[in-house]
Amino acid sequence: MGKTKRPFWEEKTLEQMTKEEWEQLCDGCGRCCLEKLEDEDTGEVHYTSVACRYLDTWTCRCLDYPDRIRNMPDCLMINPGMIRKIHWLPKTCAYRRILEGKGLADWHPVVSGNRESVHHAGISVRNKVISANHVTQDDLEAYIIDTEI
Ligand code: SF4
Ligand code: SF4
Numbered sequence: 559m560g561k562t563k564r565p566f567w568e569e570k571t572l573e574q575m576t577k578e579e580w581e582q583l584c585d586g587c588g589r590c591c592l593e594k595l596e597d598e599d600t601g602e603v604h605y606t607s608v609a610c611r612y613l614d615t616w617t618c619r620c621l622d623y624p625d626r627i628r629n630m631p632d633c634l635m636i637n638p639g640m641i642r643k644i645h646w647l648p649k650t651c652a653y654r655r656i657l658e659g660k661g662l663a664d665w666h667p668v669v670s671g672n673r674e675s676v677h678h679a680g681i682s683v684r685n686k687v688i689s690a691n692h693v694t695q696d697d698l699e700a701y702i703i704d705t706e707i
Contacts (some may be wrong), residue, residue, distance in 0.1 A: 588618030606701040
């Protein structure tokens with residue numbers, strides 16, 4: 559009997575993944591697209607319940623993914639080196655989970671085979687956030703969320 563092939567996220571390191579595999583690894587939660595505020599004294603990063611104005615708050619997808627860096631210079635083009643450096647990615651983030659050796663959760667779309675599972679499991683930001691189109695920068699602090707993402 560032949561060996562069962564393991565899925566790419568169990569077989570490869572982040573660096574070994576193809577561009578397509580890398581993109582598939584994103585669970586589509588939209589959490590990293592929330593506005594964040596950094597405490598100037600401590601360097602601590604606080605998430606807010608305000609989503610980047612380019613995030614569709616229902617699908618939790620970027621409205622203009624190919625042009626995201628031009629649209630939003632703060633937006634990160636996440637790569638393996640960066641995942642190792644940034645400390646504020648949500649604990650649920652698939653890239654962080656893989657890096658920490660936790661594998662993918664059963665609600666991840668590539669595991670469940672259903673793109674909606676990340677929403678049904680309550681992991682995505684769907685129905686939980688407001689678009690930055692409706693909030694001024696000065697008011698952002700009022701939207702800081704205490705819960706750890
Ligand atoms: S937090 Fe991670 S898994 Fe979720 S949308 Fe951002 S990059 Fe993708
Ligand atoms: S530009 Fe798109 S990918 Fe970047 S933070 Fe905004 S919604 Fe997210």
